[in-house]
Amino acid sequence: MTTTQTLPRSVTPPPVPSRRHGRGRLPGAQLWQASPLTYLALILGGVLSIFPIIWSFIIASRDNSAVYEMPPTPGDQLFTNIDRMLANEDAAFIYGLVNSAVVSTVVTISVIFFSSLAGFAFAKLRFRGSNALLLIIIMTMMVPTQLGVIPLYLMMVELGWTGTLQAVIVPFLVQGFGVFMMRQYAMSAISDELIEAARLDGCSTWRIYWNVVLPALRPAAAVLGLLTFMQTWNEFLWPFIVLTPDTPTVQYSLKILSSGLYQTDYVALFAGTALATLPLLIVFIIFGRQIIGGIMEGAVKS
Amino acid sequence: MSSTVGAVPPSRAASPPPSAPLHRRRSYRLGRWDLKYSPYLYVAPFFVLFGVFGLFPVLYTVYVSLFDYELLSGTKEYAGLENYRLLMQDAQFWNAAYNTLGIFLLSTVPQLIVALMLANLLNRQMKARTLLRMGVVIPNITSVAAVGIIFALIFADRYGLINWLLGTVGFDPIAWRDNRFASWFAIAFMVDWRWTGYNALIYLGAMQAIPKDLYESASLDGASTWRQFWSITVPLIRPTILFTIIISTIGGFQIFTEPLMYGNGLVRGGVDHQFQTLAMYIYEKTFTGNAEYGYGSAMSWLLFMMIIVFALINFVLVRRSVKGDKK
Numbered sequence: 001m002t003t004t005q006t007l008p009r010s011v012t013p014p015p016v017p018s019r020r021h022g023r024g025r026l027p028g029a030q031l032w033q034a035s036p037l038t039y040l041a042l043i044l045g046g047v048l049s050i051f052p053i054i055w056s057f058i059i060a061s062r063d064n065s066a067v068y069e070m071p072p073t074p075g076d077q078l079f080t081n082i083d084r085m086l087a088n089e090d091a092a093f094i095y096g097l098v099n100s101a102v103v104s105t106v107v108t109i110s111v112i113f114f115s116s117l118a119g120f121a122f123a124k125l126r127f128r129g130s131n132a133l134l135l136i137i138i139m140t141m142m143v144p145t146q147l148g149v150i151p152l153y154l155m156m157v158e159l160g161w162t163g164t165l166q167a168v169i170v171p172f173l174v175q176g177f178g179v180f181m182m183r184q185y186a187m188s189a190i191s192d193e194l195i196e197a198a199r200l201d202g203c204s205t206w207r208i209y210w211n212v213v214l215p216a217l218r219p220a221a222a223v224l225g226l227l228t229f230m231q232t233w234n235e236f237l238w239p240f241i242v243l244t245p246d247t248p249t250v251q252y253s254l255k256i257l258s259s260g261l262y263q264t265d266y267v268a269l270f271a272g273t274a275l276a277t278l279p280l281l282i283v284f285i286i287f288g289r290q291i292i293g294g295i296m297e298g299a300v301k302s
Numbered sequence: 303m304s305s306t307v308g309a310v311p312p313s314r315a316a317s318p319p320p321s322a323p324l325h326r327r328r329s330y331r332l333g334r335w336d337l338k339y340s341p342y343l344y345v346a347p348f349f350v351l352f353g354v355f356g357l358f359p360v361l362y363t364v365y366v367s368l369f370d371y372e373l374l375s376g377t378k379e380y381a382g383l384e385n386y387r388l389l390m391q392d393a394q395f396w397n398a399a400y401n402t403l404g405i406f407l408l409s410t411v412p413q414l415i416v417a418l419m420l421a422n423l424l425n426r427q428m429k430a431r432t433l434l435r436m437g438v439v440i441p442n443i444t445s446v447a448a449v450g451i452i453f454a455l456i457f458a459d460r461y462g463l464i465n466w467l468l469g470t471v472g473f474d475p476i477a478w479r480d481n482r483f484a485s486w487f488a489i490a491f492m493v494d495w496r497w498t499g500y501n502a503l504i505y506l507g508a509m510q511a512i513p514k515d516l517y518e519s520a521s522l523d524g525a526s527t528w529r530q531f532w533s534i535t536v537p538l539i540r541p542t543i544l545f546t547i548i549i550s551t552i553g554g555f556q557i558f559t560e561p562l563m564y565g566n567g568l569v570r571g572g573v574d575h576q577f578q579t580l581a582m583y584i585y586e587k588t589f590t591g592n593a594e595y596g597y598g599s600a601m602s603w604l605l606f607m608m609i610i611v612f613a614l615i616n617f618v619l620v621r622r623s624v625k626g627d628k629k
Contacts, residue, residue, distance in 0.1 A: 032426050032427050032514070033426060033427050033428075034423075034426040034427060034428035034429075038423050038426060038428070039428065041423055042420075042423055042424065042428075042434045042437070042438070043434075043437075045420060045437065045438050045499070046434060046437025046438060046440075047437075048495075049437055049438055049439075049440050049441050049495070049499060050437065050440055052441075052449075052452050052453065052456065052495065053440070053441075053444060053452075055452070055456075055463070056448070056451075056452045059455070067455075067461070068460075068461035070463075070466050072463075114347045114348055114351075115348075117344045117345075117347070118344055118345040118347070118348050120344065121340075121341040121344040121345050122345065125340070125341040125344075126341075127338075127341035127342060130341070133345060133349075136349075137348065140352055140356065140357070142548070142552065143356060143357065143360060144360075144552050144555075144556055144606060144609055145356045145359070145360060146556050146581070147360055147363060147556070147602045147603070147605060147606045148356070148357075148358075148359025148360035148361075148362070148363055148602075149359070149602075150359075150363060150366060150584075150588055150595055150598050150599050150602060151358070151359035151360075151362035151363055151366055151599070152355065152359040153588075153589075154366075154595065155355075155359065170351075170355065171351075171355035171356070172355075173347075173351050174347060174348045174351045174352055176348070176352065179345075179348055204333070204336050204340075205336050205337065205340040205341075205344075206336075206340065209344075230443055233445065234444075234445040234446060234447075236445070236446055236447050236558075236559045237558050237559060237581075241585075241589060250445075251445055251446075251447045254445070254447045254448060254451065255447060255563075255567055258447075258450075258451050258563060258566065258567045259566065259567040259568075266455070269451060270451070270452075270455075273447075273448040273451050273452060276445060276447070276448055277443075277444050277445065277448050280443045280444070280445075281443065283443075284436070284440065284443045288432065288435075288436040289432050291439075291443075292432065292435050292436065292439060292503060295439065295442075295500060295503045295504060295507075296503050296504065296506060296507030296510075297507060
C-alpha cells in the first residue's frame with residue numbers, strides 16, 4: 001500500500017513556494033481557499049452524480065407494484081429480486097459475471113505486461129527508430145477502432161472464435177495508452193544509474209526488466225490495471241456483436257435482461273444493474289485515490 | 303514527469319529527451335545481441351497485435367465497402383462505389399447522421415463547459431478533497447449498459463422521475479421518446495452524466511501545473527476571478543482542452559449503447575428512428591437482417607471521415623477562439 005501512495009505525485013499540487021508566502025496577505029491568495037459556495041456547488045454535483053446509482057439500488061429493493069412510487073424510498077425485496085433475476089436462464093447472469101471477471105483479468109494482466117515491457121524499452125533503452133515508433137503508438141490512440149468491427153467480426157468468423165471468450169480478449173491484449181503511460185512513468189521513476197549498475201552485475205535486459213524495472217513500475221501499473229479492468233468490464237458493443245447469449249459477459253447479460261424483462265419485471269432488471277455495478281463500485285471505493293490520480297494524468301476515453 | 307501533467311498533447315510528447323547512453327562494454331556475443339535486438343522484441347507485441355486487430359480491420363473496411371457482400375444471400379461481388387451511391391440516397395442514413403450530429407452537439411458542448419467550471423471549483427484548497435473528486439467522477443465507473451437502463455426509467459414517459467418532478471411544479475409531462483429533440487436531450491444527458499466529472503479531472507490535472515504566482519500578480523493588477531479564469535487558466539490549459547475535444551469527437555460520433563438501451567435494447571432507435579445513431583444503423587444493416595457487410599462497411603468508412611472532418615473543425619474553432627499565450 002505504501003508504494004501505491006507514491007504514484008500520484010503530480011496529482012497532489014506541485015510545491016509552489018510562492019503560495020506559502022502569499023496566503024493571507026495578498027487578496028489573490030483568497031482564490032485558492034474554497035468558499036462555502038464552492039463546497040455547495042461541489043456537493044450538489046456529487047449528489048447529482050451519485051443519485052441515479054442510489055436510485056437504481058432503491059428500485060432493485062422494491063416490489064414490482066411499487067416501482068413507480070414517489071418519493072424514492074427503499075423496499076425490502078432486494079434479495080428476492082436478485083434470486084429471481086439470477087434464476088432467469090436466458091440472461092445467465094452468474095455466468096456473465098464469471099466471464100467478465102475472466103476476460104477483464106486476462107486483459108488487465110496482459111496490458112500491464114506488454115505496456116510495461118514496451119514502456120521500459122522506450123524510456124530506457126536506445127534503439128534506432130524509437131522516436132518514430134513511439135509517435136506511431138501515440139497516433140494509434142486516435143484511431144477509432146470501433147469502425148473496424150465488421151472486418152474484425154469476419155476475422156473472428158474465419159478463426160472460428162465467435163461466441164468464445166478469446167474473441168473478446170485477444171483484440172484487447174495491448175493498448176497504446178498503456179505503453180505511453182508506462183514510458184512516462186519509467187522516465188521519471190527509474191534512474192539510468194540503476195540500470196547501468198544492473199548491467200555491470202551481468203544482468204541481461206530481460207533480467208533488468210523483471211527484477212529492476214517491473215518492481216519500480218508497480219505504482220503506475222496498479223493505476224493502469226484499475227483503469228483497464230474497469231474499461232474491459234464495461235465494454236459493450238464488441239461482446240454484443242461477437243458473443244452469443246450462451247457465452248455472455250455481464251453487460252451482455254444485462255442487455256438480455258433488459259429486452260426480456262422490460263415492462264414485466266423491472267425490479268429484477270434493476271437487481272441486475274445493481275449487481276453488475278457493485279464490483280466496480282467496491283473497486284472504486286477502495287482505490288478511488290489511485291483511479292483519480294490516473295485520470296488526472298491524462299487517461300484516454302476508450 | 304512534471305512537464306507532462308494532464309492530458310498530454312501527442313505532438314509535444316513525441317520527442318522524448320535523449321536518454322543517457324549507458325550500455326556499453328558488453329563483450330560476449332549474447333550480450334551484444336541482447337542489447338541490439340531486445341528493445342525491438344519488447345515493443346514488437348504491441349505493433350503486431352495492434353496491427354492485426356486494430357489497424358488492419360479499420361483499413362480493410364475500405365476494401366469490404368467496395369463489395370456487394372451479404373451473408374444470407376451469399377453474394378460477394380465487386381461493386382465499386384455502388385454502396386456509397388446507395389448510401390447517398392438512403393434517407394435512413396441521413397436521418398441517422400442527423401441524429402448522431404444532434405446528440406453529439408447537445409452532449410459535448412455543455413459537457414466540456416461544465417467540466418471546465420467544475421475543474422475550476424475543484425482547483426482550490428479544501429477539506430475532503432479526495433471525497434469530492436470521487437463524487438464527481440463516480441458516474442464514469444458505472445457501465446454504459448446499466449446507465450442506459452437506469453436513465454430509461456428516469457426519463458420514462460408515464461412514470462418517470464423527471465416527468466414526476468415536472469408534474470409537481472405544474473408542467474405537462476414530456477414525451478421523452480416520441481419527441482425527437484426530447485430523446486436527444488435525454489441521451490445527451492446520460493452521456494454528460496457519465497463523462498463531465500471525468501473531463502473535469504483531466505482539466506484539473508492540467509490546471510494544477512499552472513504556476514500560482516501568475517494569479518497573484520494578476521490579482522494585484524486588479525483582475526477579477528472571472529477574468530483570471532478566462533485569461534490565465536483557459537489559455538494555459540488549451541492543449542488539454544483541444545485533446546478532450548478530439549477525444550470527445552471520436553467517442554461521441556460512435557455513440558451506440560446509450561441510445562440502444564434508451565430504446566429498450568432495440569437498434570431501430572424509436573418508432574420512427576428518431577434517435578437512431580449511425581453506429582446503430584451500421585449495426586442494423588450489418589448484424590441483423592440480410593447482414594450487408596459491404597453496405598455497413600461503406601457507412602463505417604463515411605463515419606470515419608465525418609469524425610476526422612469534425613475533429614479538425616473543432617480543433618481549428620477552439621484554437622481560434624481560445625487565444626493561447628505567447629509561448
